[in-house]
Amino acid sequence: MFDPSREEVRRFFTETWRKQRTGGILTPLEAMAAEWIVEHPEYQTELSDEQAASHAEYLPEAGRTNPFLHLSMHLAISEQLSIDQPPGIRAAHERLAARLGSMHDAQHVIMECLGETLWEAQRNNTPPDTEAYLARIERRASRD
Known part of the structure; x- marks a missing residue:
């Protein structure tokens, strides 16, 4: 079972977004993730700053949605739907x-x-x- 660390998840989404913006070649999973990032423009600026994204905290009391959790859930549900x-x-x-x-x-x-x-x-x-x-x-x- 795939069990990425917090850093690996964040790197996956920030690198995917970088590749999407620069016309890089995406894996099938990255292409799916890029589609969800496009659907969520509110996360794009944050995902564009890899350094800041890697250290950001998303505490409930701060009222910020965790884009990495949100996008990961979209991917999980997309996979559930596909099978x-x-x-x-x-x-x-x-x-x-x-x-x-x-x-x-x-x-x-x-x-x-x-x-x-x-x-x-x-x-x-x-x-x-x-x-x-x-x-x-x-x-x-x-x-x-």
Whole structure:
């Protein structure tokens, strides 16, 4: 299982953004990450300063969103959708996207469900409950 350090994650996103801006060749994962960075212009300036990004702190009380966590979650969800794991997530995402009118907004809803599922697993010191995760997504997809 891939378990990058904080520094490796930050370097991945800052280097990906540098390559995207300079026309460098991107790996398939970097291309996916670059697409999400383009979708989030609010992070681009920060990702452009590799030195500052490597040392930045994102404490909840400061009210700043951690762009590396946010983008990593987009990548994780994109991978889940590509392999339909947990089974049914792709269909739920499609229903959410149709309801919200945006695939990006649908990913943000799924991100909230993923965050809640991970928080619960950490709190209970258990593996993430994929059934509960999918149920959360399904509830959100079926709301009117």
